[in-house]
Amino acid sequence: MRDNSVKDKIMRGLVWLSAFVTIGILVWILTYVLIKGMGSLSWAFLTEMARGDGEGGILPMIVTTFYVIAISIAMATPIGICAAIYLVEYAKPGKLVRTIRFATESLAGIPSIIFGLFGFLFFVTVLHFSFSILSGALTLSIMVLPTIVRTTEESLKAVPQSYREGSLGLGASKLSTIMNVVLPSAVPGILAAVILSVGRIIGETAAIYMTVGMAPYIPKGFMESGRTLSVHLYLLAKEGISFEKAYATAAVLIIIVAFLNFIANKTASALNRNR
Amino acid sequence: MDDTRMYEGEAVEEKSYKMEENKARKRFEKMVEAVFLFCAFMAVLSVAVITFFVFARGGPFILEYGIGKFILGRQWQPLGDVFGILPMIIASIAGTLGAILVGVPIGIMTAVFLSEIAPAKIADITRPAVDLLAGIPSVVYGFFGLVVIVPLIDKWFGGGGNSLLAIIIILAVMILPTVVSISEAALRAVPREYREGSLAMGASQIQTIFKVVIPAAKSGIMAAVVLGIGRAIGETMAVILVGGNTALIPESILDRARTMTANIAIEMGYAFGMHQDALFATGVVLFIFIMGLNILLNLLTSKAGD
Numbered sequence: 001m002r003d004n005s006v007k008d009k010i011m012r013g014l015v016w017l018s019a020f021v022t023i024g025i026l027v028w029i030l031t032y033v034l035i036k037g038m039g040s041l042s043w044a045f046l047t048e049m050a051r052g053d054g055e056g057g058i059l060p061m062i063v064t065t066f067y068v069i070a071i072s073i074a075m076a077t078p079i080g081i082c083a084a085i086y087l088v089e090y091a092k093p094g095k096l097v098r099t100i101r102f103a104t105e106s107l108a109g110i111p112s113i114i115f116g117l118f119g120f121l122f123f124v125t126v127l128h129f130s131f132s133i134l135s136g137a138l139t140l141s142i143m144v145l146p147t148i149v150r151t152t153e154e155s156l157k158a159v160p161q162s163y164r165e166g167s168l169g170l171g172a173s174k175l176s177t178i179m180n181v182v183l184p185s186a187v188p189g190i191l192a193a194v195i196l197s198v199g200r201i202i203g204e205t206a207a208i209y210m211t212v213g214m215a216p217y218i219p220k221g222f223m224e225s226g227r228t229l230s231v232h233l234y235l236l237a238k239e240g241i242s243f244e245k246a247y248a249t250a251a252v253l254i255i256i257v258a259f260l261n262f263i264a265n266k267t268a269s270a271l272n273r274n275r
Numbered sequence: 276m277d278d279t280r281m282y283e284g285e286a287v288e289e290k291s292y293k294m295e296e297n298k299a300r301k302r303f304e305k306m307v308e309a310v311f312l313f314c315a316f317m318a319v320l321s322v323a324v325i326t327f328f329v330f331a332r333g334g335p336f337i338l339e340y341g342i343g344k345f346i347l348g349r350q351w352q353p354l355g356d357v358f359g360i361l362p363m364i365i366a367s368i369a370g371t372l373g374a375i376l377v378g379v380p381i382g383i384m385t386a387v388f389l390s391e392i393a394p395a396k397i398a399d400i401t402r403p404a405v406d407l408l409a410g411i412p413s414v415v416y417g418f419f420g421l422v423v424i425v426p427l428i429d430k431w432f433g434g435g436g437n438s439l440l441a442i443i444i445i446l447a448v449m450i451l452p453t454v455v456s457i458s459e460a461a462l463r464a465v466p467r468e469y470r471e472g473s474l475a476m477g478a479s480q481i482q483t484i485f486k487v488v489i490p491a492a493k494s495g496i497m498a499a500v501v502l503g504i505g506r507a508i509g510e511t512m513a514v515i516l517v518g519g520n521t522a523l524i525p526e527s528i529l530d531r532a533r534t535m536t537a538n539i540a541i542e543m544g545y546a547f548g549m550h551q552d553a554l555f556a557t558g559v560v561l562f563i564f565i566m567g568l569n570i571l572l573n574l575l576t577s578k579a580g581d
Contacts, residue, residue, distance in 0.1 A: 004479065004482070005479070007481075008479050008480075008481040008482070011481045011485065012392070012481055014384055015384045015385075015387050015388045015392055016388065016392075017384075018380070018381045018382075018384030018385045018387075018388065019384070019385045019388035019389070019393065019401060021381055021385075022381065022382075022385045022401070022404070022405065022408070022451055022455065023400075023401060023404050025408070025448055025451070026404050026407060026408050028423075029411065029415070029416075029419050032419065032423060033415065033418075033419060036422075078314075079314045079317055080314075082310060082311045082314035082315070083311070083314040083315040083316075083317060083318065084315075085311050086308075086311035086312050086314065086315040087315055089311075090308055090311060090312070091315070099319055100315050100316065100318060100319055102569075102573055103318040103319040103321075103322045104318040105569060105572065105573065105576075106322050106566070106569045107318050107321055107322055109502075109505050109565055109568065109569045109572070110322075110325065110509075110562075110565060111505075111508070111509020111510070111511070111536065111561070111565060112509065112511065113509065113511045113536045113539050113540055113558070113561070114325065114329060114509070114558055114561065114562055114565070115325070116539075116540070116543075117329055117539065117543075117554075117555060117558045118324075118325045118328055118329055120543070121328050121329070121332055121555070122324070122328050126328075142321045142325075145317065145318060145321065146318065149315075149318065173300065173304060174304065175303075175304045175307055175308075199410050202412065203410070203411070203412030203413060203414070203415075204412075205412070205413060205414045205511070205512040206511040206512055206536070206540055209512075209540070210540070210543060230412050230414045230512075231414075233412075233414050233415070233418060234414045234417070234512050234516070237414075237417065237418045237421055237516055238515065238516060243422070246418060247422075250415050250418050250419075253412055253414075253415055254411065254415060257407070257410045257411060257412065258407060258410075260410065261403065261406055261407050261410050264406075265403055265406070
């Protein structure tokens with residue numbers, strides 16, 4: 001008996017220690033990067049053009065990142081929502097649905113470097129979109145599709161069946177029930193899906209590096225190359241161009257991601273309150 | 276008489292008009308359903324197209340060069356047209372295995388903490404922290420590894436620090452959030468009665484967790500591990516930044532190493548011709564690994580669903 005209680009204490013200690021390590025790593029990364037990065041983080045850094053290959057500001061990178069996000073999300077969100085509607089509201093269990101589910105899972109499991117290879121081969125080379133915002137956005141819209149489909153699916157499933165029955169009972173058609181009753185109730189979940197996807201796009205490097213390229217200018221159109229924040233950080237660190245700027249860029253990335261996470265959590269908790 | 280007949284005629288017309296409208300409406304609804312189905316099918320289409328293009332470009336090279344020579348070749352010298360990717364395969368497997376050995380126990384224990392042990396307030400702080408850990412871009416992990424972990428390894432063990440060990444540490448951290456959140460969900464799905472039954476039989480809370488709850492959540496936890504493996508083997512930028520990227524079989528944990536992913540990303544920028552084909556072929560091998568994992572995952576999760 002005594003033996004057991006000692007064992008229990010050790011295991012309990014290990015569990016607490018693991019949680020502490022997990023949190024500790026996060027705190028370590030955050031404080032280290034933020035403290036080192038704050039020094040060179042300034043208004044000028046955020047709003048100036050880049051000079052040479054890494055000096056100067058990061059305005060072009062911010063703009064490019066924004067373009068890639070906007071186009072990817074604009075393409076992936078409608079498709080993802082429609083796909084989720086089909087899976088939740090129309091599909092009958094069977095081979096087709098199983099195939100779609102398996103494909104969605106597989107798509108989520110494909111590493112970004114493979115997306116990069118595909119985007120480079122298909123959009124950049126075969127379709128002649130060259131290294132451009134468009135090539136990157138198309139690639140990334142496929143990449144975030146599973147996130148949007150699955151999260152939207154969850155939020156559609158969470159809409160109570162009685163809502164649908166009420167609307168159908170009043171004589172509304174299936175489609176208008178979905179559009180006017182089900183979808184509006186699922187909006188917070190869909191919003192969370194979009195925020196998650198934005199975070200994923202901001203953090204993506206390999207696939208963007210191979211499709212958007214790394215031109216450090218503000219792209220004049222969607223057919224031009226650009227350099228996102230993540231790619232910029234990668235190049236600064238890999239080529240050892242400027243660690244000072246790298247810290248500042250990493251700090252910017254972390255602040256954006258933390259902010260997005262905060263909003264996503266707020267949306268999710270708003271969702272839970274409504275239930 | 277006339278009046279009624281006229282009225283009746285109007286009613287009939289009205290009815291047929293309504294039926295027309297209904298039909299049109301039905302047709303419209305069917306059309307929209309087809310659009311939804313098409314969107315749902317996009318995932319299938321995407322996987323098919325991605326698989327096709329990567330294999331179409333990398334496959335012929337493997338067959339031409341020789342499967343054995345490509346996969347078991349120990350030398351990678353693009354300038355001499357020698358393309359053996361055994362060093363990269365070994366680095367990928369070793370890095371992933373190491374990351375699993377380090378990251379999975381910590382991840383599962385943290386999940387246990389969140390689902391079973393933590394006071395509600397502490398769990399409420401820990402969970403967003405794990406989410407944030409999942410959201411940090413991989414290139415930031417790589418950068419942190421480069422400026423913090425690599426110098427530390429150099430200081431403690433020597434050898435410059437860019438090493439398989441650095442890859443393992445960074446990957447272990449990167450798979451943590453995946454392992455924690457999926458395992459936590461699996462642990463939470465274990466019915467309360469299991470715990471109550473075990474506690475009622477006189478088992479302590481810790482015994483209950485490790486002898487009853489974790490075994491009951493086994494397939495979910497396995498799914499978490501498989502997802503972690505997928506994330507680790509596919510990671511690219513972070514690995515490049517800390518690994519040293521020498522295309523030789525690492526003989527110790529402190530040797531520099533280049534994974535399959537790193538091999539593709541580093542050389543794609545300037546490769547052409549046969550060299551580029553060889554990089555796509557590396558992608559094919561990586562892809563086959565990942566597909567294997569996906570199928571394994573599918574088996575595990577469908578088992579968990581039963």
